[in-house]
Amino acid sequence: MSAVSEYIEQHQQEFISRLREAVEIASVSGEIERRPQVIKMGHWLKAQLEGLGGHVRMIDIGTQQLEGHTVALPPVILAQVGRDASKKTITIYGHYDVQPAELSDGWHSDPFQLTVEGDVMRGRGSTDDKGPVVGWLNTLSAYTHTNTPLPVNLKFVFEGMEESGSEGLDELVVKESTGFLKDTDAVCISDNYWLTNRKPALTYGLRGVSYFEICVKGPRADLHSGVFGGTVHEPMTDVVKLMSTLVDTDGKITIPGLNEMVEPLSKEELKRYEDMDFDVKEYQDTIADHPITISDDKAKVLMGRMRYPSLSLHGIEGAFSGSGAKTVIPCGVKGKFSIRLVPNMDVDKVEKLVQKHLQSEQKKLNTRNVVEVVQLSGGPAWVADPNHWNFLAAAKAIKTVFGVEPDRTREGGSIPVTLTFDESLKVNVCLLPMGRADDGAHSTNEKLNISNYIQGSKVFAEYLENIAMHD
Ligand SMILES: C[C@H](N)C(=O)N[C@@H](Cc1c[nH]cn1)C(=O)O
Ligand SMILES: [Zn+2]
Numbered sequence: 001m002s003a004v005s006e007y008i009e010q011h012q013q014e015f016i017s018r019l020r021e022a023v024e025i026a027s028v029s030g031e032i033e034r035r036p037q038v039i040k041m042g043h044w045l046k047a048q049l050e051g052l053g054g055h056v057r058m059i060d061i062g063t064q065q066l067e068g069h070t071v072a073l074p075p076v077i078l079a080q081v082g083r084d085a086s087k088k089t090i091t092i093y094g095h096y097d098v099q100p101a102e103l104s105d106g107w108h109s110d111p112f113q114l115t116v117e118g119d120v121m122r123g124r125g126s127t128d129d130k131g132p133v134v135g136w137l138n139t140l141s142a143y144t145h146t147n148t149p150l151p152v153n154l155k156f157v158f159e160g161m162e163e164s165g166s167e168g169l170d171e172l173v174v175k176e177s178t179g180f181l182k183d184t185d186a187v188c189i190s191d192n193y194w195l196t197n198r199k200p201a202l203t204y205g206l207r208g209v210s211y212f213e214i215c216v217k218g219p220r221a222d223l224h225s226g227v228f229g230g231t232v233h234e235p236m237t238d239v240v241k242l243m244s245t246l247v248d249t250d251g252k253i254t255i256p257g258l259n260e261m262v263e264p265l266s267k268e269e270l271k272r273y274e275d276m277d278f279d280v281k282e283y284q285d286t287i288a289d290h291p292i293t294i295s296d297d298k299a300k301v302l303m304g305r306m307r308y309p310s311l312s313l314h315g316i317e318g319a320f321s322g323s324g325a326k327t328v329i330p331c332g333v334k335g336k337f338s339i340r341l342v343p344n345m346d347v348d349k350v351e352k353l354v355q356k357h358l359q360s361e362q363k364k365l366n367t368r369n370v371v372e373v374v375q376l377s378g379g380p381a382w383v384a385d386p387n388h389w390n391f392l393a394a395a396k397a398i399k400t401v402f403g404v405e406p407d408r409t410r411e412g413g414s415i416p417v418t419l420t421f422d423e424s425l426k427v428n429v430c431l432l433p434m435g436r437a438d439d440g441a442h443s444t445n446e447k448l449n450i451s452n453y454i455q456g457s458k459v460f461a462e463y464l465e466n467i468a469m470h471d
């Protein structure tokens with residue numbers, strides 16, 4: 001074992017403490033009241049990187065409108081370690097913001113206090129994406145403390161808005177493609193998950209995502225349903241009707257024109273899914289106590305996640321959702337849904353089709369409420385070459401640390417900036433996931449296995465060594 005890997009192995013407790021500190025900062029980018037925590041998290045990362053010899057800049061990327069207020073966007077952290085012209089330069093991307101989490105959502109303990117039980121660390125952001133981001137810090141600290149020269153120059157781009165549409169980041173990456181990021185030879189992103197709990201993965205595709213709100217405005221204030229029910233058009237009824245026209249219970253998107261945009265499936269591609277090491281029952285067991293997959297066919301499940309679009313209904317802002325039996329007519333509601341996009345699905349064309357469909361459905365309602373459909377964010381899908389040296393270096397690293405060949409996967413989730421790195425830097429981007437299939441990113445009781453965290457930090461080091469060996 002290399003000195004770096006040995007150091008990582010021996011400093012597990014210190015690395016767990018580092019992740020604990022990160023999880024304690026409730027950096028939820030989507031909640032206005034927690035924006036100071038996101039900024040605090042940016043400062044924490046800056047201090048960590050500086051402590052490990054990084055040259056760090058915090059880039060102010062302006063403001064955004066959130067809940068009717070103008071709020072500062074969290075800074076993007078640009079950091080550099082090593083400037084040796086004879087070495088390759090690898091840019092690492094990660095995000096330091098997290099999804100919302102409340103104890104009342106069903107967490108077994110405070111989501112912002114890391115708990116450790118056996119091999120499992122639980123806490124918001126443990127796998128998405130604080131674990132991998134802190135993993136890079138661990139790797140860096142192993143090089144520093146063992147006085148091992150870094151085999152490559154490293155550049156870090158850490159953002160605080162990924163869970164909220166990566167606002168402001170694309171512009172910065174495009175601008176810095178001729179500046180800070182100019183000499184990047186390849187990009188590595190650790191922000192997704194293995195396909196199973198058994199085997200590491202390397203990921204060469206992501207779905208894009210367009211996020212929409214259907215805003216329905218009715219009376220000035222909430223009304224008593226006994227006094228006003230039957231006399232007014234109700235915003236909740238309108239929004240529920242409209243949302244029900246978007247997707248069938250078998251997952252089929254019912255917006256005309258959307259499915260026609262998807263690339264046809266070839267026999268060769270179908271065979272790739274049929275041949276993948278994946279078990280539907282095992283997949284099912286990681287997420288539910290009863291069968292809930294739309295199909296029991298392995299290839300169909302895999303394609304549903306990796307190569308077809310999907311439409312999910314997320315929630316209704318302004319609706320009554322507490323316990324008890326409040327008899328209210330909510331005065332204004334916002335129905336939220338998103339569409340995961342696949343190659344060939346143009347974001348603007350998708351938006352036009354969504355608007356057209358919902359306008360035609362709204363007419364059928366005959367409502368006198370004010371209905372507006374807003375696209376909050378949109379980013380297209382991405383697919384890379386999995387045979388590039390960047391992927392080969394990562395595959396070899398996984399083989400060294402785990403002793404197995406990784407699965408080659410396409411991810412159902414989205415990391416909007418990936419395509420921007422790809423197109424503006426014109427280099428290969430490799431997704432090197434740290435966490436397992438059952439980590440529960442975005443869900444309650446999100447976790448990361450200590451073994452994944454520690455082995456993952458070793459994989460990062462081996463990956464850098466392999467990159468340096470490639471000519
Ligand atoms: C895969 C990545 N870790 C992730 O969770 N990405 C988010 C990105 C997002 C959220 N809103 C809009 N984009 C995701 O796929 O939901
Ligand atoms: Zn993420």
Ligand SMILES: [Zn+2]
Nearest residue numbers: 128163441442
């Ligand atoms: Zn996420």
